[in-house]
Amino acid sequence: xxxxxxxxxxxxxxxxxxxxxxxxxxxxxxxxxxxxxxxxxxxxxxxxxxxxxxxxxxxxxxxxxxxxxxxxxxxxxxxxxxxxxxxxxxxxxxxxxxxxxxxxxxxxxxxxxxxxxxxxxxxxxxxxxxxxxxxxxxxxxxxxxxxxxxxxxxxxxxxxxxxxxxxxxxxxxxxxxxxxxxxxxxxxxxxxxxxxxxxxxxxxxxxxxxx
Numbered sequence: 001x002x003x004x005x006x007x008x009x010x011x012x013x014x015x016x017x018x019x020x021x022x023x024x025x026x027x028x029x030x031x032x033x034x035x036x037x038x039x040x041x042x043x044x045x046x047x048x049x050x051x052x053x054x055x056x057x058x059x060x061x062x063x064x065x066x067x068x069x070x071x072x073x074x075x076x077x078x079x080x081x082x083x084x085x086x087x088x089x090x091x092x093x094x095x096x097x098x099x100x101x102x103x104x105x106x107x108x109x110x111x112x113x114x115x116x117x118x119x120x121x122x123x124x125x126x127x128x129x130x131x132x133x134x135x136x137x138x139x140x141x142x143x144x145x146x147x148x149x150x151x152x153x154x155x156x157x158x159x160x161x162x163x164x165x166x167x168x169x170x171x172x173x174x175x176x177x178x179x180x181x182x183x184x185x186x187x188x189x190x191x192x193x194x195x196x197x198x199x200x201x202x203x204x205x206x207x208x209x210x211x
Contacts, residue, residue, distance in 0.1 A: 020047055060105050060210040064097035066203050071095045078116040078202035079158065086188040086201035096185040097206055103178050105210035108170050111184060114204040117154030117161035121196030124148050124189045125163070129170040132181040144172035148189050153197040160204075182208060 001007020009026030013019070017029035018039060030039065033050025040051040066084040067075055073093045076085045084095045111129075126148035133139040146169035154161035165184070173182070188201055 018048075060102050060109070062099040062102065062208045062210065063205055064099055064208070065205040066095065066097075068205070069095050069097035076202065078204070081116070081204055083116060083202035083204050086190065086203065088198060088200050089190050089195075091189045091191040092187070093190070094185055094187045095203060096183055098181055098183040099208050101176055101178055101180045101182060102210055105178065106176050107211050108167075108173065108176070108182065109209040109211040110167075110207075111165040111170060111209075112207045113163040113165065113186065114207065115154075115161045115163070116202040116204065117159050118156060118199035118202065119153050119197045120156050121153050121198055122150035122194065123153045123163075123197040123201050124150055124192045124195035126187045126189065127165055127169040128185040128187075129173060130181075130183040130185075131173040131176060132183075133175065133177070134179050134181060135177070142173055144168075144170050148187070148192070148194075150194050150196075153199075153201070156199075165206075176210075184208070 002009055004024065014029045014031065016032035020028040020030060022028050028047065030047065030049060033039070037050040037052055039048050041048050065082065067082050069084065071084045071094070073087060073095075074085055076083055078085070086093045126146065128143060128145040131142040146166055151163045170184070176182070184206055186203065186206075189195060190201075
């Protein structure tokens with residue numbers, strides 16, 4: 001039946017395709033696509049096609065709040081936000097958070113610590129990261145670490161502080177894939193002479209950006 005009479009203008013349509021309008025011309029149909037693909041616009045006047053999903057609807061940024069992690073110290077309210085409080089002049093206090101790798105991501109672009117800045121001194125921190133492949137039961141845990149070093153504590157005005165974790169703390173993690181588990185452990189050695197941050201280090205959480 002012609003389009004002008006309410007028909008499609010064609011006698012057959014491709015199996016599992018999606019119909020596309022064509023003005024007064026015969027209706028067109030896309031290819032079926034493959035599993036996991038989504039129908040994507042290619043711009044005005046161009047037929048859409050099935051393509052791989054762009055990042056699965058996520059920008060790859062995962063934030064892990066302090067209370068979502070495991071902590072050997074005490075959780076407190078720092079201002080009006082919950083925080084893991086690394087007590088001043090105390091060593092061996094550790095916090096660890098774990099995140100799932102988002103769809104379409106295969107590496108770590110950056111990791112940042114967010115904390116409530118209470119002192120102008122340097123805080124002495126060590127980091128350890130871990131990667132677990134969730135596709136195979138019994139797969140070994142992959143780890144990487146960075147020895148303790150000093151990081152700027154910020155200001156004494158109770159403002160937001162940010163520490164960027166050096167990539168050497170996690171760039172040894174390989175074969176990262178969707179839904180794998182990535183963990184980061186933060187340890188403060190507050191009794192070390194290099195730690196001149198004369199206040200509790202109150203961690204709000206960490207942000208992992210995947211690429």
